[in-house]
Every structure is written in structure tokens, then in C-alpha cells.
Amino acid sequence: MSVVNCELNKSLIGIFDSGIGGLTVVKAIQAALPFERIIYFGDTARVPYGPKSEVTIRKYAADDTAILMRYQPKVIIVACNTVSALALDIVEKACGDVPVIGVLKAGAELAVQVTKNNRIGVIGTQATVGSNAYARAINELNPDIEVISKACPLFVPLAEEGFINHLATKLVAEHYLAEIRTEEIDTLVLGCTHYPILREIIEATIGSGIRIIDSAEAVALRTRELLLESGQLNRSQKASVPNLLVSDLPQKFSMLYQLFMGSELPDVHLVEV
Amino acid sequence: MSVVNCELNKSLIGIFDSGIGGLTVVKAIQAALPFERIIYFGDTARVPYGPKSEVTIRKYAADDTAILMRYQPKVIIVACNTVSALALDIVEKACGDVPVIGVLKAGAELAVQVTKNNRIGVIGTQATVGSNAYARAINELNPDIEVISKACPLFVPLAEEGFINHLATKLVAEHYLAEIRTEEIDTLVLGCTHYPILREIIEATIGSGIRIIDSAEAVALRTRELLLESGQLNRSQKASVPNLLVSDLPQKFSMLYQLFMGSELPDVHLVEV
Numbered sequence: 001m002s003v004v005n006c007e008l009n010k011s012l013i014g015i016f017d018s019g020i021g022g023l024t025v026v027k028a029i030q031a032a033l034p035f036e037r038i039i040y041f042g043d044t045a046r047v048p049y050g051p052k053s054e055v056t057i058r059k060y061a062a063d064d065t066a067i068l069m070r071y072q073p074k075v076i077i078v079a080c081n082t083v084s085a086l087a088l089d090i091v092e093k094a095c096g097d098v099p100v101i102g103v104l105k106a107g108a109e110l111a112v113q114v115t116k117n118n119r120i121g122v123i124g125t126q127a128t129v130g131s132n133a134y135a136r137a138i139n140e141l142n143p144d145i146e147v148i149s150k151a152c153p154l155f156v157p158l159a160e161e162g163f164i165n166h167l168a169t170k171l172v173a174e175h176y177l178a179e180i181r182t183e184e185i186d187t188l189v190l191g192c193t194h195y196p197i198l199r200e201i202i203e204a205t206i207g208s209g210i211r212i213i214d215s216a217e218a219v220a221l222r223t224r225e226l227l228l229e230s231g232q233l234n235r236s237q238k239a240s241v242p243n244l245l246v247s248d249l250p251q252k253f254s255m256l257y258q259l260f261m262g263s264e265l266p267d268v269h270l271v272e273v
Numbered sequence: 274m275s276v277v278n279c280e281l282n283k284s285l286i287g288i289f290d291s292g293i294g295g296l297t298v299v300k301a302i303q304a305a306l307p308f309e310r311i312i313y314f315g316d317t318a319r320v321p322y323g324p325k326s327e328v329t330i331r332k333y334a335a336d337d338t339a340i341l342m343r344y345q346p347k348v349i350i351v352a353c354n355t356v357s358a359l360a361l362d363i364v365e366k367a368c369g370d371v372p373v374i375g376v377l378k379a380g381a382e383l384a385v386q387v388t389k390n391n392r393i394g395v396i397g398t399q400a401t402v403g404s405n406a407y408a409r410a411i412n413e414l415n416p417d418i419e420v421i422s423k424a425c426p427l428f429v430p431l432a433e434e435g436f437i438n439h440l441a442t443k444l445v446a447e448h449y450l451a452e453i454r455t456e457e458i459d460t461l462v463l464g465c466t467h468y469p470i471l472r473e474i475i476e477a478t479i480g481s482g483i484r485i486i487d488s489a490e491a492v493a494l495r496t497r498e499l500l501l502e503s504g505q506l507n508r509s510q511k512a513s514v515p516n517l518l519v520s521d522l523p524q525k526f527s528m529l530y531q532l533f534m535g536s537e538l539p540d541v542h543l544v545e546v
Contacts, residue, residue: 126524161426171441251399
């Protein structure tokens with residue numbers, strides 16, 4: 001455990017999630033904004049947030065924001081769908097002037113831009129789908145859009161077990177997506193940060209001609225726009241590995257980091273929550 | 274929500290688990306001891322225990338025991354493998370004269386009795402297998418026994434999603450059990466209370482000639498012995514549905530109860546932890 005280098009704090013992009021799923025956002029940010037430095041907090045001690053009460057989730061959201069605010073980021077990205085749905089106002093309040101981008105709204109916005117037939121599918125965890133938050137966010141932008149949602153609870157454990165190209169995952173995807181396939185959607189939102197790991201199988205199962213909206217990519221695009229608008233985009237700073245903060249270090253963390261990021265685990269800093 | 278009927282408290286068998294998995298123990302107790310009344314507490318608000326620290330698990334174990342002790346049970350069964358491994362002493366202390374039976378020790382004892390070639394396989398969650406608790410319990414009884422363990426993290430979500438006879442589950446079982454199948458075990462312990470739900474697929478995959486030890490059944494046998502020895506066995510009292518206490522009522526609870534018990538959900542009592 002070492003201390004996070006604070007030298008270039010002002011230029012950091014802060015990202016937090018309830019666990020490791022938000023690493024897909026880190027990866028998307030690295031791809032879209034290769035010169036930015038990132039600080040990531042994963043609340044691995046208290047994951048998952050989804051099944052917890054709203055009061056608890058709002059408290060956790062405030063904690064997570066406070067942890068990142070210590071590093072004076074220029075933007076905070078909420079990679080957690082649950083916090084995006086239930087506690088974005090708490091994060092915004094705790095951030096003051098620092099802009100906040102939520103993964104849910106970014107995904108919903110991109111889906112609304114992309115759909116041509118106004119029929120959007122959304123897949124996510126039981127908690128996200130049960131909250132109806134994507135449908136609400138999409139219908140706030142365009143009330144004429146029909147949103148068809150489906151919870152896919154096995155996708156997270158399958159992704160975390162590394163069953164990326166396994167026939168079992170293909171069969172599970174066929175089971176979950178059978179109904180949504182008959183709904184004539186033209187756009188499918190991956191409403192869980194784990195799902196990009198299984199994108200290939202999901203894409204092959206949902207069928208051709210359906211545009212996949214990866215919320216992680218959507219949030220990266222939105223962040224790029226925001227930094228361009230505010231003139232805070234780094235164009236030449238040396239890129240580096242993300243600074244990683246976690247509240248617990250699970251046994252499988254190194255394997256999972258490798259799976260999500262495709263690279264070796266850098267130094268990790270343990271934070272008490 | 275109603276108040277648990279306390280009339281026949283003295284004859285209650287108390288069972289607790291971190292969540293709903295312990296319902297397989299309830300079912301096994303009902304089969305082995307059809308005239309006993311059961312009170313079950315599932316700590317559904319704080320599940321899972323496995324990934325949490327030992328200090329926290331020991332605190333939760335004390336809480337869970339205290340909740341059941343209010344009903345003056347004649348025996349307390351720890352259906353949670355994590356508590357059985359890390360906090361059985363806490364439960365025993367809190368129970369005073371009331372005997373305590375842990376699912377882990379009961380399963381280990383039965384496996385040791387059954388094995389002929391002294392090669393026992395154990396499957397369980399990452400937390401249970403990582404703790405090495407079954408191997409320790411087995412080797413305390415017989416140090417000559419070779420224990421081969423394998424974590425099967427997808428079995429719990431597959432069981433909870435009702436993928437009981439699904440080809441995806443068969444493929445996952447083949448993946449997990451491939452190695453253990455080459456180890457010439459003659460006994461396989463289902464070291465997780467969820468696994469009896471998938472027993473058929475596990476049994477078919479591990480191959481014939483291997484005796485499956487269902488910890489839930491083992492604990493029921495041990496409870497029967499204990500009640501016979503102490504003269505506390507009910508032989509004619511009218512059987513009834515179990516009294517159910519939970520700390521949270523997840524959306525899927527009714528479906529899961531049906532899946533685990535094969536009957537409709539009776540009244541459930543919400544307890545604060």
C-alpha cells in the first residue's frame with residue numbers, strides 16, 4: 001500500500017463504482033481520452049449496492065464522493081448504475097463546482113440519439129431493471145420511446161468467472177434475450193458496467209441490425225465533450241496507469257482486474273469506509 | 274407481518290443462515306423429523322457473509338443466535354457454512370445449555386464415516402473453500418484422508434435463477450468438476466446449502482459410484498440423533514409450516530422459497546438486525 005501521487009491532481013478524472021464493474025468505464029475513458037489521468041474508487045467492501053435500501057445507498061454515495069474529492073478531480077464519473085439512479089443529487093451536492101456525469105444518463109442519452117424506430121431494449125441487474133431508472137431517463141428525453149427491459153442476473157457472475165466465450169454463457173444469453181428479440185427494438189443498452197465484458201456474446205445473440213449502447217463508452221463520449229467545452233482536455237500529458245482505491249481487496253481482485261482491463265494490476269490503495 | 278406463535282416454543286428447532294440457502298436444511302429436517310416445529314432466521318439484509326471479515330461474521334453470528342434464542346429452541350442449527358467455520362464458538366457461548374449443530378461439522382462427520390478409499394471431494398463457495406474449513410474438520414477426525422476442494426461460484430446464482438435442469442448449468446458443472454473427477458474420490462460433500470438444489474446435475478456430472486454427502490441431510494441426521502439421545506424427539510405433534518424470520522424481504526423471496534421448499538411461501542416475519 002502506498003500513497004497516491006497527488007502531483008497532477010487537478011487534472012484527474014475521478015470515477016467510482018460499488019465494486020470493480022466500473023473498470024469498464026476506466027477502459028472506455030482511456031480509449032477515448034488517452035492523455036487523461038484517472039483515479040478510481042471501487043467500494044469492494046460494500047458491493048453490491050443494488051439490493052440495499054435507498055437511505056444506505058445515498059449514504060454510500062456521499063462517502064464515495066468524499067473519497068474522490070480529496071484528490072480534487074476536474075470531473076467525477078458515477079460508474080455505478082444504482083447510485084446514478086438513486087443518489088446522483090447527493091453526489092452533485094458533495095461535488096460543488098466539479099461537474100458530475102452519471103453512467104445511466106449518458107447511456108440513456110446516447111440510446112435516444114441512436115434509435116430510429118423509438119424502441120429501445122435495456123438489460124441490467126435485477127436492481128437496475130426493477131428501479132425502472134433507464135426507462136424513466138429515456139422517457140424524460142422522449143416520452144414516445146418504448147423501453148423494453150430485462151434483468152439478466154447471471155451475466156455478472158458469468159463475467160466475473162471469466163466465462164467470456166463459454167457455451168454456457170451463450171445459452172444463458174439466449175434464455176434472457178429470447179423475449180426481447182421479439183420486440184423489434186433497434187437499440188440495446190448494456191445497463192450494467194459488467195456487461196461490456198460479455199458484449200460479443202450479447203451482440204451475437206440479440207442479432208444483427210441492433211445497435212448496442214455500451215454505457216461505459218457513452219460516459220466516455222460525454223466526458224470528452226464536457227472537457228472539450230470547458231477547455232480542460234489534456235492533449236499531450238503522458239498517459240499512465242489508473243490510480244486505484246478500494247475499500248477491500250478480494251482474493252480474486254488481480255484476476256478480475258486483468259479480465260476487465262486486459263493488463264496487470266498496478267498498485268492498489270486500501271481506503272477505509 | 275404477524276407475531277410468531279410462541280405456544281410451543283420449547284419444542285422448536287431453531288435454524289439460521291446468512292440468507293435463504295438454509296431452507297435446504299429446513300427441508301431436510303422436515304423429511305427426517307416430520308413432527309418437529311421449526312423456526313428459521315435468514316439474515317437476508319446482510320447476505321452474503323462469506324466475503325466479510327471474521328470480526329464482522331462473528332458479530333453477525335451473535336446477532337443471529339440472539340434472535341433465535343428469544344424463542345427458547347431446544348436445539349440451534351447453524352445452516353451457514355461461513356458461521357460454522359468461523360464463529361461456532363460464539364454461537365455455542367450465546368446458547369448456554371441449548372445444543373448447537375453446525376452444518377459443516379455434520380457434513381464432515383458423515384463424509385468421514387462414508388469414505389472407503391479416504392479420498393473426499395468438497396465443493397462450496399469461494400469463501401468456504403478458501404477457508405479450508407471442511408478439510409480441517411475432516412482431517413481432525415481422520416488425518417489420513419485426502420481432501421480435494423473446488424470452489425464453484427456460479428452454482429449459487431444458477432440455483433437462485435432456477436436453472437435447475439438447464440444445459441448451461443450442466444456445462445458449468447462439467448467445467449468445475451472436470452479436475453475433481455480425475456482425483457479418484459469416492460465421496461463428494463456439497464459444502465454449500467444451495468447445492469442440493471442442483472444435486473441431480475452435480476451427481477450426473479461427477480459420475481456414478483461417488484457418494485454425495487448433502488450437508489443439509491447430514492445435519493438432519495445429526496439433529497435426529499441428538500433429540501433421540503436427549504429424549505426430546507416429537508413423535509406425534511401435528512406438523513406445521515416453518516416459522517420464517519428474515520431481516521429483509523427481497524423481491525424474489527417468494528419465488529426462491531417455492532424453489533427451495535417446493536411449497537407456497539407462508540407468513541414471513543421481518544426482524545431488525
